[in-house]
Amino acid sequence: MPRTRSQRMALTTFVIPAGHHKDAWRRAGSRIEEVPGLDYVTELTQMAERAKIDAVFFGDVAHANPTLRGDIKTNGYYEPISTLSALAARTTHIGLIGTMSTSFESPYTVARQIAGVDHMSNGRAGWNLVTSFDGFANYSKEGIPAPEDRYRRATEFAEVVTRLWDSWADDAVIADRTGGHYADLGKVRRINHSGEHFQVEGPAPGPRAPQGHPIIVQAGSSGPGLELGSSVADAIYTAQPVKERAVEFYADFKKMLSAKGRNPDHTHVLPGILPIIGETASEAEELAAELASYVNIEFGRKQVEAGLKMDLSELSEDEQIPEEWFSLDPNMGSRYHVFRRKSVEQKMTLRDLIVDLARSAGHQWIIGTPQSIADVMVDWFESYACDGFNLNSPYNPGGMQQMCEKLVPELQNRGYARAEYEGATLRDHFGLPRPSA
Numbered sequence: 001m002p003r004t005r006s007q008r009m010a011l012t013t014f015v016i017p018a019g020h021h022k023d024a025w026r027r028a029g030s031r032i033e034e035v036p037g038l039d040y041v042t043e044l045t046q047m048a049e050r051a052k053i054d055a056v057f058f059g060d061v062a063h064a065n066p067t068l069r070g071d072i073k074t075n076g077y078y079e080p081i082s083t084l085s086a087l088a089a090r091t092t093h094i095g096l097i098g099t100m101s102t103s104f105e106s107p108y109t110v111a112r113q114i115a116g117v118d119h120m121s122n123g124r125a126g127w128n129l130v131t132s133f134d135g136f137a138n139y140s141k142e143g144i145p146a147p148e149d150r151y152r153r154a155t156e157f158a159e160v161v162t163r164l165w166d167s168w169a170d171d172a173v174i175a176d177r178t179g180g181h182y183a184d185l186g187k188v189r190r191i192n193h194s195g196e197h198f199q200v201e202g203p204a205p206g207p208r209a210p211q212g213h214p215i216i217v218q219a220g221s222s223g224p225g226l227e228l229g230s231s232v233a234d235a236i237y238t239a240q241p242v243k244e245r246a247v248e249f250y251a252d253f254k255k256m257l258s259a260k261g262r263n264p265d266h267t268h269v270l271p272g273i274l275p276i277i278g279e280t281a282s283e284a285e286e287l288a289a290e291l292a293s294y295v296n297i298e299f300g301r302k303q304v305e306a307g308l309k310m311d312l313s314e315l316s317e318d319e320q321i322p323e324e325w326f327s328l329d330p331n332m333g334s335r336y337h338v339f340r341r342k343s344v345e346q347k348m349t350l351r352d353l354i355v356d357l358a359r360s361a362g363h364q365w366i367i368g369t370p371q372s373i374a375d376v377m378v379d380w381f382e383s384y385a386c387d388g389f390n391l392n393s394p395y396n397p398g399g400m401q402q403m404c405e406k407l408v409p410e411l412q413n414r415g416y417a418r419a420e421y422e423g424a425t426l427r428d429h430f431g432l433p434r435p436s437a
């Protein structure tokens, strides 16, 4: 592959103030009482900004089902638009990416809200486009649509959003005080979309966003997910715990981009990584063991059951899930198959799966020093397993501090991460051109 991509990694951090490692909130000093207020999440975000990370990312689930299964780590506590808007006022450079579900929202609202955050932050907004597989009961919907149906709706949704973003030309606002014309109305166009799911007249109610199109991230690695990601996304989030598979995934995805006439260097592949960092290898191992000791195994069993849609009540923690209990159906979702392989190929016991899920939710986790973890990250980057990473802090605030003050500086020293912001917008940080209307 000719090397035209940046020599630097794209780096975002998936902010979960309770910590990505399940039950890490139990650690002394977790400041869990301050979740979901603004000051604590601001401090975490500002730490990432001081490390010159491209963006903070907020996931979102519009339901409390994990909490009811004893897992409070998920991000539903931070409604993305209110959170990003508040953070826009408290930060200056870092990108602000939030999740909005195409299954529940309306494209007109999402187009306005994400463009609004882009305006408020002078071009730092991003939208993580997801389809959701839970929470339908909160939106007057019965059952869960099949993945193909969710992604068909998501595809039309994304088309409407981007057309709305383009419905005001960049030079539509003329603010002609003398003539009394705020906008050149020939440059503010209706979109007149009429599709399977949405009828939207347009145009958007206000001027084009500073980035033209705020960044679109797509998270989901199934066939339909990648089909959509390769059509519209500027970056994709993916769970890739094994390097060889990540290299294959990367090559396949870049081929999909090329086949669609898109520049393969203009959509970043960003697998998640959860680093458990110590000054020495043994200190890191001790920390990992300490974090694992907080995991509530009975809640963990329920979470594995929910993730795999299996009844595991008859299985002891020291047994492996029988291979024949797993389905090979790709519609079970990419995360399901990550766990199927861990169980079947890596012969993990139920307890191992519970701790593994607690650590990473299917992403790669690494225990080590800033140097040894940077070695792995550089190796993945140089092997074309990724274009960068979505950093998952295992516990907070200490884990975020270790990532931002130890790991990222190690990457900066090696020339793989920026030492200063050079541009103003998230597109600039990601090295992506601004689309014209």
Ligand SMILES: Cc1cc2nc3c(=O)[nH]c(=O)nc-3n(C[C@H](O)[C@H](O)[C@H](O)COP(=O)(O)O)c2cc1C
Pocket (backbone or CB within 6 Å): 058, 059, 060, 061, 099, 101, 129, 130, 131, 132, 133, 219, 220, 221, 222, 223, 224, 225, 226, 237, 238, 239, 272, 332, 333, 334, 335, 390
């Ligand atoms: C890093 C990452 C973050 C995600 N964040 C969210 C989220 O905030 N909300 C959500 O509903 N789904 C989220 N997802 C799930 C995806 O949108 C998708 O539904 C899931 O990966 C299953 O789809 P797939 O089978 O296409 O992979 C995320 C996935 C990844 C990899």
